[in-house]
Amino acid sequence: MKVDIKKFDFESNRILSSLSKSEQELFIAHGDTLIFKRNKLVFYEGGIPTGDFLIENGRAKIYKTGLDGKDQIFYIYKTGDLLGYHALLCNEHYEDSCEALEDCKILFISKSNFKSLIKKIPHLSQLLIQNMSHEFGVLVNTITILAQKPLRERLALYLLILNKKYVEQGGDIMLPREDLANIIGTARESLGRLLKEFKEEKLIEVDNKIIRVNNHDKLLKIASSVYH
Amino acid sequence: MKVDIKKFDFESNRILSSLSKSEQELFIAHGDTLIFKRNKLVFYEGGIPTGDFLIENGRAKIYKTGLDGKDQIFYIYKTGDLLGYHALLCNEHYEDSCEALEDCKILFISKSNFKSLIKKIPHLSQLLIQNMSHEFGVLVNTITILAQKPLRERLALYLLILNKKYVEQGGDIMLPREDLANIIGTARESLGRLLKEFKEEKLIEVDNKIIRVNNHDKLLKIASSVYH
DNA sequence: GTCAAAATGTGATAAATGTTACATTTTACA
DNA sequence: TGTAAAATGTAACATTTATCACATTTTGAC
Numbered sequence: 001m002k003v004d005i006k007k008f009d010f011e012s013n014r015i016l017s018s019l020s021k022s023e024q025e026l027f028i029a030h031g032d033t034l035i036f037k038r039n040k041l042v043f044y045e046g047g048i049p050t051g052d053f054l055i056e057n058g059r060a061k062i063y064k065t066g067l068d069g070k071d072q073i074f075y076i077y078k079t080g081d082l083l084g085y086h087a088l089l090c091n092e093h094y095e096d097s098c099e100a101l102e103d104c105k106i107l108f109i110s111k112s113n114f115k116s117l118i119k120k121i122p123h124l125s126q127l128l129i130q131n132m133s134h135e136f137g138v139l140v141n142t143i144t145i146l147a148q149k150p151l152r153e154r155l156a157l158y159l160l161i162l163n164k165k166y167v168e169q170g171g172d173i174m175l176p177r178e179d180l181a182n183i184i185g186t187a188r189e190s191l192g193r194l195l196k197e198f199k200e201e202k203l204i205e206v207d208n209k210i211i212r213v214n215n216h217d218k219l220l221k222i223a224s225s226v227y228h
Numbered sequence: 229m230k231v232d233i234k235k236f237d238f239e240s241n242r243i244l245s246s247l248s249k250s251e252q253e254l255f256i257a258h259g260d261t262l263i264f265k266r267n268k269l270v271f272y273e274g275g276i277p278t279g280d281f282l283i284e285n286g287r288a289k290i291y292k293t294g295l296d297g298k299d300q301i302f303y304i305y306k307t308g309d310l311l312g313y314h315a316l317l318c319n320e321h322y323e324d325s326c327e328a329l330e331d332c333k334i335l336f337i338s339k340s341n342f343k344s345l346i347k348k349i350p351h352l353s354q355l356l357i358q359n360m361s362h363e364f365g366v367l368v369n370t371i372t373i374l375a376q377k378p379l380r381e382r383l384a385l386y387l388l389i390l391n392k393k394y395v396e397q398g399g400d401i402m403l404p405r406e407d408l409a410n411i412i413g414t415a416r417e418s419l420g421r422l423l424k425e426f427k428e429e430k431l432i433e434v435d436n437k438i439i440r441v442n443n444h445d446k447l448l449k450i451a452s453s454v455y456h
Numbered sequence: 457g458t459c460a461a462a463a464t465g466t467g468a469t470a471a472a473t474g475t476t477a478c479a480t481t482t483t484a485c486a
Numbered sequence: 487t488g489t490a491a492a493a494t495g496t497a498a499c500a501t502t503t504a505t506c507a508c509a510t511t512t513t514g515a516c
Binding site for chain 2: 001003007064066067068070072074085086087088089090091092095096125126128129130131132133134135136137139140141142143144146147148149185224225
Binding site for chain 2: 502503504505506511512
């Protein structure tokens with residue numbers, strides 16, 4: 001059986017997109033648009049949440065920094081996604097950090113505004129519950145992959161996931177090698193070796209920063225451990 | 229900085245325990261007590277959720293079976309915990325399986341009963357949201373550990389986590405080696421070797437199935453990568 | 457209690473991945 | 487546009503972890 005790439009998608013854009021037109025307008029009216037330049041922190045591990053964020057444009061990574069200083073990236077949010085509400089809703093400090101991967105336009109909704117939105121839009125709670133339930137499944141899948149799959153399969157899988165996430169750029173993945181290494185849980189050098197192999201096998205094309213998926217089917221087979 | 233064991237606890241018992249006495253009674257009145265013998269499946273990956281579960285007594289593991297047949301266990305629930313509501317609430321199939329680790333008494337709450345409970349107990353949604361938000365942080369921490377820490381540190385950490393989870397048994401961890409291996413993401417043989425090392429270093433005592441933590445502080449240091 | 461099946465321990469070996477130490481290329485910005 | 491800093495590539499080598507093939511012990515069912 002083949003791996004299902006959809007099972008690695010939070011679908012955090014569905015929270016807003018499930019609202020009616022007028023509710024969406026109300027939602028947006030409760031926020032302020034902020035600009036985050038590439039590499040700027042949106043929030044950070046240990047910080048106190050003051051609101052949540054809707055990405056109007058761009059991509060951002062969420063990650064944790066390990067004790068040895070190595071980052072583990074566990075999700076990349078993109079345009080339309082709502083994020084940062086977890087720590088807010090359980091009244092805890094941020095468990096993770098968020099950083100813009102490119103210049104981003106982000107709508108900030110303050111804690112009090114978010115709470116009043118939850119009151120004004122009755123089924124927003126329901127949507128949040130649904131989304132978090134779904135996220136649970138995604139994280140569980142992620143754990144299984146990271147704990148069990150060898151590097152080669154993890155890379156193949158995440159190239160496909162990222163390919164989809166960069167669909168607006170024609171599927172061209174543009175991510176620093178270090179970030180990609182921190183997604184699949186390996187060292188930058190090991191990643192480099194594997195990328196070269198994939199390139200030689202004509203599964204991908206690498207044009208400096210850009211990684212282009214050339215052979216989706218074969219990568220899917222590798223990701224699904226059926227390349228014998 | 230030392231690892232914080234509390235950050236690996238779902239605290240899924242807080243959902244019920246946060247309710248008032250009368251709400252708790254209402255909750256329990258909406259369920260039926262079932263008996264699950266050791267090794268019996270409570271629900272399984274791919275199945276359609278029909279309700280959720282409150283453990284009245286015993287422990288159960290949730291896990292996913294990888295394509296190669298190897299299980300990845302990502303949480304162990306115990307007495308008082310409410311579980312199985314994720315797939316129910318996002319109307320998806322179960323993403324994971326649940327199996328009793330010991331003979332369990334489990335209260336089953338059917339989907340319709342759960343929904344009517346959510347209506348009858350207004351802040352239950354709120355508690356679910358809080359708990360899922362918290363779970364998100366736990367899973368994120370789990371991912372970071374599994375992806376970054378070497379085996380020795382992962383084992384030390386999970387021995388401490390399990391020690392706490394078996395506190396009613398005086399902290400005696402009683403879990404098949406294979407399950408422990410599937411928690412820390414390694415092979416049974418590698419786990420065995422490490423347990424022997426820990427035993428020789430007098431960090432733990434092993435009495436057949438039972439693993440007893442002897443030196444909590446030292447294990448915490450190992451788990452926190454500060455044993456140089 | 458007996459006995460087969462399941463679980464666990466052990467050691468040799470192989471494979472995967474990390475580490476180190478640089479060379480080279482690209483990028484940012486003065 | 488030049489230049490230093492950052493990012494990336496590369497190769498040798500070390501280390502960790504998995505795998506294999508069994509021996510041994512424990513468990514559960516009769």
